[in-house]
Amino acid sequence: MSDMKVLVIEDDVAAASYMVRGLEESGHVASVAHDGRDGLMLAASQSFDVLVIDRMLPGLDGLGVIRTLRATGNRTPVLVLSALGNVDDRVEGLKVGGDDYLVKPYAFSELLARLEALTRRGQPNAAEAPTTQLRYSDLSMDLLGRRVERRGKRIDLQPREFRLLEVLLRHPEQVLTRTMLLEKVWDYRFDPQTNIIDVHISRLRQKIDRDFEPPLIQTVRGSGYALRIPDQTA
Amino acid sequence: MERQTEETIEAELTGLREQYRDLGIFGLRRIIAQRGAEEEQLASIYLLTNRLGEPIAGNLLTWPTDVETVSNRIRFSLDDPDRSGTRRYLGRSVELDQGYLLVARDIEDKLRTQALLVNAIALGSGLMLVFGVIGGFVMSRWMLTRIESINRATGQIMAGDLGRRIAVDGSGDEFDELAANLNAMLERIERLLAGMREVTDNIAHDLRTPLTRLRSRLEVALMKDIDPSSTRQLLEETAADAEGLIATFNALMNIARAEAGEQRASWELVDLGELAQDIFDLYEPLAEERDMRLALESTAGIKVAGNRQMLAQALANLIDNAIKYTPEGGRIALSVAQTREQARRIARLTVTDNGPGIPVELRGKALERFVRLEPERHTPGNGLGLSLVSAVAKLHDARLELADNNPGLRVSLVFERPVDTAPPGG
Ligand SMILES: Nc1ncnc2c1ncn2[C@@H]1O[C@H](COP(=O)(O)OP(=O)(O)OP(=O)(O)O)[C@@H](O)[C@H]1O
Numbered sequence: 059m060s061d062m063k064v065l066v067i068e069d070d071v072a073a074a075s076y077m078v079r080g081l082e083e084s085g086h087v088a089s090v091a092h093d094g095r096d097g098l099m100l101a102a103s104q105s106f107d108v109l110v111i112d113r114m115l116p117g118l119d120g121l122g123v124i125r126t127l128r129a130t131g132n133r134t135p136v137l138v139l140s141a142l143g144n145v146d147d148r149v150e151g152l153k154v155g156g157d158d159y160l161v162k163p164y165a166f167s168e169l170l171a172r173l174e175a176l177t178r179r180g181q182p183n184a185a186e187a188p189t190t191q192l193r194y195s196d197l198s199m200d201l202l203g204r205r206v207e208r209r210g211k212r213i214d215l216q217p218r219e220f221r222l223l224e225v226l227l228r229h230p231e232q233v234l235t236r237t238m239l240l241e242k243v244w245d246y247r248f249d250p251q252t253n254i255i256d257v258h259i260s261r262l263r264q265k266i267d268r269d270f271e272p273p274l275i276q277t278v279r280g281s282g283y284a285l286r287i288p289d290q291t292a
Numbered sequence: 293m294e295r296q297t298e299e300t301i302e303a304e305l306t307g308l309r310e311q312y313r314d315l316g317i318f319g320l321r322r323i324i325a326q327r328g329a330e331e332e333q334l335a336s337i338y339l340l341t342n343r344l345g346e347p348i349a350g351n352l353l354t355w356p357t358d359v360e361t362v363s364n365r366i367r368f369s370l371d372d373p374d375r376s377g378t379r380r381y382l383g384r385s386v387e388l389d390q391g392y393l394l395v396a397r398d399i400e401d402k403l404r405t406q407a408l409l410v411n412a413i414a415l416g417s418g419l420m421l422v423f424g425v426i427g428g429f430v431m432s433r434w435m436l437t438r439i440e441s442i443n444r445a446t447g448q449i450m451a452g453d454l455g456r457r458i459a460v461d462g463s464g465d466e467f468d469e470l471a472a473n474l475n476a477m478l479e480r481i482e483r484l485l486a487g488m489r490e491v492t493d494n495i496a497h498d499l500r501t502p503l504t505r506l507r508s509r510l511e512v513a514l515m516k517d518i519d520p521s522s523t524r525q526l527l528e529e530t531a532a533d534a535e536g537l538i539a540t541f542n543a544l545m546n547i548a549r550a551e552a553g554e555q556r557a558s559w560e561l562v563d564l565g566e567l568a569q570d571i572f573d574l575y576e577p578l579a580e581e582r583d584m585r586l587a588l589e590s591t592a593g594i595k596v597a598g599n600r601q602m603l604a605q606a607l608a609n610l611i612d613n614a615i616k617y618t619p620e621g622g623r624i625a626l627s628v629a630q631t632r633e634q635a636r637r638i639a640r641l642t643v644t645d646n647g648p649g650i651p652v653e654l655r656g657k658a659l660e661r662f663v664r665l666e667p668e669r670h671t672p673g674n675g676l677g678l679s680l681v682s683a684v685a686k687l688h689d690a691r692l693e694l695a696d697n698n699p700g701l702r703v704s705l706v707f708e709r710p711v712d713t714a715p716p717g718g
């Protein structure tokens with residue numbers, strides 16, 4: 059898995075150090091700044107793949123950092139961390155130029171998955187790219203004709219299944235958590251009390267993976283799902 | 293007129309004495325120094341001295357001279373260079389083990405207003421001498437009484453008697469309006485406080501157990517003679533505990549947020565039909581897996597102003613309950629309809645099931661936080677789902693109805709003011 063260079067701007071020293079350890083443990087490179095000014099200096103002087111910025115920072119606050127960065131033309135993806143979770147706060151965080159928003163307390167796996175999703179944006183199949191064809195391995199999707207084929211065989215999908223597969227195809231080989239799927243496929247950010255996403259995935263698997271080898275939709279334990287060819291070496 | 297000044301001074305002294313008892317002379321000194329420093333205009337006087345009367349903290353350099361003592365109150369005057377000349381004060385002093393404490397208020401303005409009012413009465417309307425004087429006197433006496441009663445009530449409320457309300461005499465004048473507004477504000481503050489108290493009680497109750505479990509797990513994991521493999525398992529269990537705690541905490545936060553009602557800035561026009569369709573899509577596979585039929589019946593174009601995420605969460609909670617409490621093979625229906633109720637247009641969002649239902653006498657209780665009706669707790673849950681639905685309903689001025697579906701439960705959110713987007717006659 060390709061490693062990311064991450065800058066963490068977080069004033070809670072312990073939280074920042076756990077985050078760095080977790081990132082390094084997962085094969086990434088992380089730097090830390092404990093206040094907005096230092097963070098801004100670092101972000102401006104080096105290049106990072108993604109920034110994690112706490113919303114409330116001493117001195118220059120998180121939103122101020124993002125605003126300044128964007129004003130100077132820095133386009134590095136930003137994940138905003140916040141202790142505030144209501145809709146308005148989120149909207150505000152995204153409006154100043156944040157790319158994703160995660161409310162504390164969060165699971166590390168959620169943070170990691172979101173960072174990876176943010177850094178792969180510039181790559182093929184990227185969420186923003188105006189493509190009409192998405193493919194992964196022997197699976198292909200025609201967005202205009204709304205057709206899905208695997209190994210040349212046509213697969214019929216319900217609209218929701220189509221949308222779910224589209225999101226997976228736009229993030230190949232990346233972990234997508236259940237919350238991310240609910241957000242990207244249904245545009246809801248609430249907390250379903252049961253694992254409804256699992257049921258949708260298992261329906262999709264019936265159509266995509268049951269009659270084909272190898273299975274492409276992988277369960278990532280403790281995190282979520284990924285479209286990925288199973289690791290032969292493991 | 294001076295009654296409420298006395299009462300606030302009294303209340304303040306009580307508070308300060310408590311601080312003295314809890315924090316000692318140094319704590320009190322800090323508080324007095326701070327309060328003194330906040331007073332730019334000497335509207336309030338604070339002075340703490342030692343046993344010899346030498347000042348320790350406060351905004352007066354010496355104990356005032358020429359003090360007139362009436363029962364336990366004192367009056368004195370001070371020269372104020374910043375403002376015009378001498379100002380009169382009313383205060384109280386108390387003896388502490390280690391010194392003396394004086395708290396006083398500037399009553400100059402009050403005394404002047406009183407004098408002005410008295411003058412106004414005296415000078416008022418030259419022509420209607422007798423009548424005018426009496427009328428003016430009565431008028432200003434009456435105004436004074438009203439202001440005084442409002443002031444007294446607010447004084448007592450500030451001193452901690454939150455249940456108190458200001459008298460409204462029904463005359464509908466400005467004073468009445470002011471009193472009614474103040475009362476409405478007090479009502480809201482009291483409700484928020486009560487809500488907070490209830491939440492804290494429940495949090496204490498429901499979070500303490502898992503927190504204790506979490507701590508003991510960690511403590512066991514930290515014991516040195518434990519083998520690494522069970523440490524790992526203990527840590528995994530602890531992580532699961534923490535996750536459960538966070539879920540409960542988030543649910544509580546959502547309820548609190550809906551109850552605080554501050555999210556109107558992010559409101560949008562929510563199409564109830566679309567919302568129902570979305571939630572239907574989301575839950576239909578789960579229902580099917582449980583061998584249940586989930587049906588949807590909705591009319592297009594019924595919209596309400598609201599918070600889409602919260603409404604979705606509320607509806608999801610209802611469907612979640614229906615699926616959870618209805619035995620396999622059950623039938624669940626989701627519907628959106630616009631009807632008329634006493635010539636008013638209303639929108640109804642309804643979820644029905646044919647499960648065991650909730651007995652009528654327990655329906656109110658089921659909405660309370662952390663209340664679960666089945667004692668054995670077969671099913672997972674915190675008893676927060678319906679509390680959120682109820683809070684979201686209130687936030688949207690919607691009525692929440694729990695009724696019998698014969699058999700089963702019928703829950704409706706009734707919006708009294710749907711937005712009119714339907715074509716005329718439709
Ligand atoms: N559709 C239903 N049929 C029968 N009983 C119900 C139904 N919905 C709720 N109840 C009863 O009301 C109680 C409170 O419901 P509520 O949704 O608030 O909590 P919960 O479902 O127990 O937990 P949570 O929603 O937090 O996961 C439930 O425990 C259940 O006993």
Ligand SMILES: [Mg+2]
Pocket residue numbers: 609612613673676677678
């Ligand atoms: Mg429930």
